[in-house]
Every structure is written in C-alpha cells, then in structure tokens.
Amino acid sequence: MNFFFGVKSKIFYSELQVPMFQNRDPKKKDINLYEAYIKNNKWKISNISSNYSHHDFYLLDKNVINNKKFFFLANSTDLQNFNSNELIDLNKYTNTSPDFRSNFKINIINGGFSSYQSEYPYEMTKKKGLIISQINSLANTDAQRNYLIFRNIYYLPIEQNFNGYFINYKNKKIVDKFQLKTNRTNIIEISSSLIKPEIFFTTNEYLGVPIYLSEKKGHLSFEHTHPPHEYILGKNKFEIISNLKKEIYEIINK
Secondary structure (H helix, E strand, O other): OEEEOOOEOOOEEEEEEEEOOEOOEOOOOOOEEEEEEEEOOEEEEEEOHHHHEEOOEEEEOOOOOOOOOEEEEEOOOHHHHOOOOOOOOOOOOOOOOOOOOEEEEEEEOOOOEEEEEEOEEHHHHOOEOOEEEEHHHOOOOOOOEEEEEEEEOOOOOOOOEEEEEEEEOOOOEEEEEEEEEOOEEEEEEEOHHHOOOOEEEEEOOEOOEEEEEEEEOOEEEEEEOOOHHHHOOOOOHHHHHHHHHHHHHHHHOO
C-alpha cells in the first residue's frame, strides 16, 4: 500500500495527480481516494473521490493539500479494517511493478513549476532509523533559495518533535540542528554555505522522504534522494552504508 503527500508554504504549493488505474491495467477499478489526518490523537479519514475525480485521475489542488494530510486509494470493503489508533496496510492495490506513484507537482507563487513521481510505501511507516542524505547531490549553489522538504508518515497518530541535523562528515561535526515533526511535511531552508560534498542531512529517530527544492528567478528544480546504497556499486555496499551510519550516529550523539 502506498500513500501520497504534498507540501504547502507561503512561497510554494503543490498539486497531486493520482491514477485511478494500475500501471499494467488501464481499466478503472472500484477504488476511491481518501485523505487521512490526525485529530484528537486519532486517525481520521474522509472520502474525497467525488470532489477531485477527473477522467482517469484524481487531481488534488492547493485547496485540499497541506503539510499534515496524506492520501491513499481504497474501496469500501478495505475500510472495514480501518483502525483509528494505527495505520493498517488496507490493500495491495498500489503494490505494483513498476511502482505505483502519483505525480507530485510543485509550483512557486508567480513563477514556474517542477514535478517528479512520488509515493510513500506503507512499510516505511512502521520503521525507525537513521536517514543519510547528501545535500550537495541535489541542492544548487547557484540557486537563490534551496529547501529540504522532509515528509514523515508514522503509523501511530502522534505529532511528536524530533531532531534533524546537517553534519559535516569530513570534520565529524554538527553544523546545524533543527526541529522536525512526525506525520508532517517539514520544510527547512538550506544555507548555500552548506551545499558541499561533505555535508549530509540526517535524523536519528524517524524515517521519511528527503526532497530538495531549488529556486532561481521563479524557476524550480525538484527531486528526492535515493537510499544511499543505490549510489554504491559492489557486493559490500550494505556493509559500507552500515559503517557510515555508525559514524554519523556517533557524530550526532557526542
């Protein structure tokens, strides 16, 4: 099961295009789009299909997207298993190959837009761990502004603060520490002085999807990072990443 999310700020907003069909089967199914959010420490959901359906897609705009909500596909039978105390893997509809994704489009006010194919797998909601994301790979020193957009979806209906860090791996120091929140699309502006190969973004508790947004004169570049083992070739890549995580853990827990 996959979830879909957007982002909204005073400077930019997003739109989502979620297919009604599976990528190897163009026929529309008896499937609805739901929004999910936390209220009074419980998961709440609403069927928003009728308001946002458009031919073969659900098209979500800035009027429904915010930094707390996320969205998923299900039918009425699936919802019989809904649990307000924790997210449940309700169906396998979006467990496809290639991956079932939404089109995540971001717009800057009075400027351009950029997009990429996005999803948040259910399996990630049940895990904790340490994120490693190299800022230099996607942020741009020539841009006027750079942002880290970090989305966390945790299976429990909690809105809890936790720490994010920019660390200098070369000299083993924390260069910036900031607060993030669970079950939220978090937005952090990145100083251009931090866009260097040795600077990494990390967390030491909750996982999520790190996305980088660069803006210059109304033009945007927008993309997410991949897990670090996807950048390394060789049979021992997981051992390399494991050792790297140990080193980064020691830096943020000195």
